Amino acid sequence: MADLYSHFHPDEHRFVDKAQEWIARAVEQHAVKLTDFLDPRQAFIVQSLANREGDVQVRFDGGYEQAERKRAIVAPAYRDIDEEEPGIGLLCITSDDTKFTQLDHGDFLGSLLGVGIKRDKLGDIHVGDGACHCLIASEMIDYVHLHLQQVHRAHVQTEMLPLDRLQAALPSLETMGLTVASLRLDGIVSDVYRLSRAKVLQPIKSGRCKVNWKPEEDPSKPLKEGDVVSFQGFGRFKLLEVEGETKKGRVRLKIGKFV
Template identity: 75%
Template sequence: MMQEQLYAHFHPDEHRFVDKAAEWVERAEQHTVKLTDFLDPRQIFILTTLANRNPDVQVRFDGGHPGAERKRALVAPDYRVLDDEEMGISLIEITSEDEKLKELDHGDFMGAILGLGIKRDKIGDIYVREDGCHFLVASEIADYIRLNLSQVHRLHVRTEQLPLNKLKATETKLDEMFLSVASLRLDGIVSDVYRLSRAKVLVPIKAGRCKVNWKQEEDPSKPLKQGDVVSLQGFGRFKVLEVEGVTKKGRYRLKIGKYA
């Protein structure tokens, strides 16, 4: 019964992670420490919610630097001092002498890393610069990546492990666009951002391939608000930067930031 009450607060597709997080919290109560893989902001919210229900458990999150989006978690009994605990995060740098390196984007680097057979959960944030890329990984796979990652999008690259304090975190690039929409409905805004017909965006939304703030959203009529981050599988993601107001004809003016 308790599990059913817990499930009621989360999307069915999240129940598997809820089970895992609940088990980590339960084991921490029994004096076991768990270091997780990298979690996205929604998973961080779920784990925090479950841990806060138990006064005998604490969680420390770390993504390699203060502004990290994806973070590893250390779930432990409340009496344990976690400040000096090793979080198992390593920094990898990718460089190349090829001028075309500056043309590569986040997806190119991500594709090359995952192409090594590595799970997304082992990868933290990726920071792309004109002179290469810095990305954070679980320390247990750092050597494997360093030894095996030699190509990104057909470019030969050098891969080196650096101390965490050498991280050069770049600002996330957002391509700004302005929309005038009849309503703040999810399907309408997604349709305009990706220049797809309303009918074409309904299919992936209802099939569970759309997320709002990292939470699966299957309701096309869900109203979006300023600050919401929306992702559509296969098309990338965008952020509602600002709801600028309403026109005389009753349409909403929006500033959208598409992730590059």
């Protein structure tokens, strides 16, 4: 087990234990486990652990093809899990309030959590022009439908819809160009959010930054194309492209900020 832990950040050890238990129960007790919604890093951990054990299989489902957050079905290898229900419901939130159009992802997430459910029970949240479509664990969707009456200061109505009526709002990226001295995490974060290097160092060291959903406490970690960085309180960005060096030896980058 100590060798297993060496592959994961200390903050992830509790989840590793939980995932290892799901897999052990599938192998030893022939149990089928439907997990809560997992972020991409958690899904990677589950799949990695399953790959180490030959007698187990995992299927991920987030309600639609491009889902970021997904539930997992962990089962013995012999079990046919293609027809297993992933336990995902769709809640449509609308409002006649003019303030509704000004609400963003964080407003909806905060209000959903405010009715008393855990983040693990929520999948992706899609904010559209006239409605917000939320993927919710089916065992909690009736509760949310009953209790969610306000988002921020806008009164709302909710309706449960079949999954095939999902209006997915794929993430939009606001692109920006940067020139940096190196690909160090702290330097790029400070430039993207226009903060001094000193102001990003401590938050990174204290675990408030993630690279590809994994906690990263090393400010000097080099980033690479495709990396997704989240900085607590400021949002997320993706390193889209390393475009080469300037004549002065600085590195040109194309960054996409999630909006």
